[in-house]
Amino acid sequence: MSALTIQEVERQTGLSGPTLRYYEEIGLIGPIARDDSSGHRRYGEADLDALQALACLRAMGVGIEDMRTYQANRALGRVAAGEQRDLLTRHAHRIEAEIERLQVHLVYLEAKAALWDARDRGDAADEAAASDRVEAVLPALEGAIR
Template identity: 55%
Template sequence: MAVEAGPWATIQEASRRSGLSEPTLRYYEQIGLIDPVPRDESSGHRRYSAEAVERLEALACLRGAGMGIGDMRVHLELLTEGNAAAEQQQELFERHAARLVAEIDGLRLRLDYLTLKAELWAARARGDEPAEQAAIVALTALIAQF
């Protein structure tokens, strides 16, 4: 497939704009997340259209939000249905948002644990027995949440 005259991006430019690595761009093309990319007739290098780069930027956002390839495919398929698939799109994104909330809750728990451990050791370093005991009580309560 030859490239017509007009604005296009090299693989390096598409990678830079999307934030995805060049191997990822090739992989996304290989598995059909993006349409086959036309090649320059003289060099054989890939030439990405503005639409392809926009799609890569959108896929990079989905990937950055933790969406897997399977759900990216679902999203792209639903896009072809437009507003008729709005409820399915909503469910897809709500499911991912709920997963992120759970991940954030887990990270907060880990952060609280580390903060309390630091407080425990700071109390020990100061020789502050009441603060040490308070940290132990708080840690014990927190560990029960793991």
């Protein structure tokens, strides 16, 4: 692979130019090589690999400090495998909890939509059933909002 421009790396990772420059500035990547004549950044294969990993972590809501730990552990390899596992497992549990909250929100929205659909159709029996579903999900919804 030849050296990539910042625009090419943006397209391949989904990270914006300002984010790429910020990640270099704070030491998550780099330093990035520069073109001798223009001074523009030129990203190598290792840079792209690291940025693709960071883009995935960012998309999952992983913060900068955990990204920093992840990158340091990647460099250490097997000796940091346990810490890497724990870091990723912690975020997996966080995402599982978020999915559970979102499932409650989904059930609530579907029940409310069914209620309004029944009202729109003038179907009192369906409206009462949908109202019961809304009432049943309210305690879980209140817990999911907090």
